[in-house]
Amino acid sequence: MSVRTRSVQGATYRFDGLVDLLAKATPKRSGDELAGCAASSAAERVAAQWALADEPLMTFLNEEVVPYETDEVTRLIMDQHDADAFAPVASLTVGGLRDWLLEVATRPDASRILRALAPGLTPEMAAAVSKLMSVQDLICVSRAIEVTSAFRTTLGLSGTLATRLQPNHPTDDLAGVSAAILDGLLMGSGDAVVGINPATDSPQAAADLLKLIDDIRQQLAIPIQSCVLTHVTTTIGLIEAGAPVDLPFQSIAGTQKANAGFGVTLDILREADEAARSLHRGTVGDQVMYFETGQGAALSAEGHYGVGGRPVDEQTLEARAYGVARAFDPLLLNTVVGFIGPEYLHDGKQIIRAGLEDNFCGKLLGVPMGVDVCYTNHAEADDDDMDALLTLLGAAGTNYVICVPGTDDIMLGYQSLSFHNALAVRRTLGLRPAPEFEAWLLGMEMADAAGHVLPRDPLGSPLSRLVLGGAA
Incomplete structure (x- = not known):
């Protein structure tokens, strides 16, 4: 040394x-x-x-x-x-x-x-x-740096900004989830993924949510992919049971011990990747894995020690998590940059810097990088900080961001971006949705030729009747 x-x-x-x-x-x-x-x-x-x-x-x-x-x-x-x-x-x-x-x-x-x-x-x-x-x-x-990936939509193309539509519900109520999906679709969200954090660990609840999204997708011929963010081993079981799984999900970190805290090994991740690819559900690509990371994950799992027993800084460990993701050629990876809390990123300044570091390191390493622009309610941050980070990330060419109804995720209890935020930064910076999703919006007369989403009566549209009717 x-x-x-x-x-x-x-x-x-x-x-x-x-x-x-x-x-x-x-x-x-x-x-x-x-x-x-x-x-x-x-x-x-x-x-x-x-x-x-x-x-x-x-x-x-x-x-x-x-x-x-x-x-x-x-x-x-x-x-x-x-x-x-x-x-x-x-x-x-x-x-x-x-x-x-x-x-x-x-x-x-x-x-x-x-x-x-x-x-x-x-x-x-x-x-x-x-x-x-x-x-x-x-x-x-x-x-x-342009890092593209594809399943039913092509993500990461220059001049685009995709979104994850996150319709979480505190009881996994299908009608409530459907209403949030409708809210997002009407505002041009969901081209990266419709991804739900389930409120329980129940495989049956996850299967019901997957079927709901898949029914909406097929009924409306929407080029989207779905994911229920349950543990990867649960998803492997759902694939074996015949559930309509598009993307296995897993939180990962930059050391073996931290990943053990998440209950995963590299071999388990390989099993999930192979199982999902074997279904051949993609249309424009076959990248299937969805990973989430966040600075501080290894520290929170006591898995942050390096050579000589010295603690490794959280940003270096975060980049190592991207090394894990890179090995699986994923469709999606995003850092939940302010989600773990102020113990790890204290305020808006630290969150903004970390989000830009994460986006840079991920793209430099060849990973299709997205960011959950977010903070917890006890951090020294606010929506102005998130607006600033979103705009900077749009300029930096991040592949996608996460959006929830009204910025407030009532199930996870943290603040993210709204569908309106994504619309605003797309228009401000001249960014468009993923091309396959934009073509669908045009076909539904929900966007103009420039990719701008058009205003619609949320309850009077045919889309509303189909989505909400299917959940009834």
């Missing part, structure tokens, strides 16, 4: 190994302070960032953050590293990679170059360079 030192303002700071250096170089974060790995001052943070900028990228292939011998996530990351893809940047430092990314982002073929690089970058490299980047840097590079 090599020691790095830097002197700032007459004081010399020592960083004991790569784990310590990455943690101290991270912008201020309440979760790192909770874990005891954060910089003790702004001066120490600057010293760490200076030292990190001079760190060769090759270091990340020779010095582990989480031990290879005891962690299957590390083994996955290192065993799948593509040396040929890494070659164009192999001689660079972390600071050199930042400069290279910003220069490449100005080229007309930036997306092709950066997508080719993705298999050569480890998550730790992506996390490291993000710590040296300003908010504007994160946006400029993220916007240059």
Whole structure:
């Protein structure tokens, strides 16, 4: 374990190994302070960032953050590293990679170059360079990378912003869920997925919800995919029972121990992926997995320790979760950026920075990245912060965001985006829905040729009678 030192303002700071250096170089974060790995001052943070900028990228292939011998996530990351893809940047430092990314982002073929690089970058490299980047840097590079995925809609195309329609209900009442689905569809939401967090762990309740969405989809010929966000093992059972499963879902994290806290291993995820692909339910693609992550997940599971028993910073562990997702070529991945709480991201400033870091790291690693722009009611954040983050993410080319009726998820008890928020940012930034979904909106006379959703009487439309009638 090599020691790095830097002197700032007459004081010399020592960083004991790569784990310590990455943690101290991270912008201020309440979760790192909770874990005891954060910089003790702004001066120490600057010293760490200076030292990190001079760190060769090759270091990340020779010095582990989480031990290879005891962690299957590390083994996955290192065993799948593509040396040929890494070659164009192999001689660079972390600071050199930042400069290279910003220069490449100005080229007309930036997306092709950066997508080719993705298999050569480890998550730790992506996390490291993000710590040296300003908010504007994160946006400029993220916007240059197009990461597409497809099932019944094509997501991630340049100039588009998709949405997950989240019609949660505190009792999984089918009429209540249907009303929320109708609300979202009438405002052009749902092209990423109609995804429900079930209120119970009941496989039968999950099956009933899946059938409800699938009936609506088929009745109205809507190009959407559905997901009930139950545990992946429950979804495997639902597939075996013949339920209309489109996408298996699972929360994942950046270490083996944290994933064990979610009750999953890489082998279980492979089983789910293979089971869902075997159904061949996609029409324009066959990517089936849906993953959620969030900075602080590993810390909350006591799975945040790395080499030498040192705590690893939450943003590096978050990027490692994207390394897990990348191995499964998913349709969707989103960070629930403010959902875990102020213990991990204290206020609006930290949430905004984290959301842009997550979007950057995910896209740089080749993952189809989305963000749940959200906060809990006890965080030092409000809707103005979320409006700012949404607009910045729209500029940064995030694949999709999550929307709920009126911003308030009454089942999960947190604040997200509304369907109106997505409409506003699409119009403001000239973004459109996924092309297959936009064609459906046009065919239903619910949008104009520019992709703008048209106002409709929610109770008088044929769509309302079909959706609500089916749930009656």
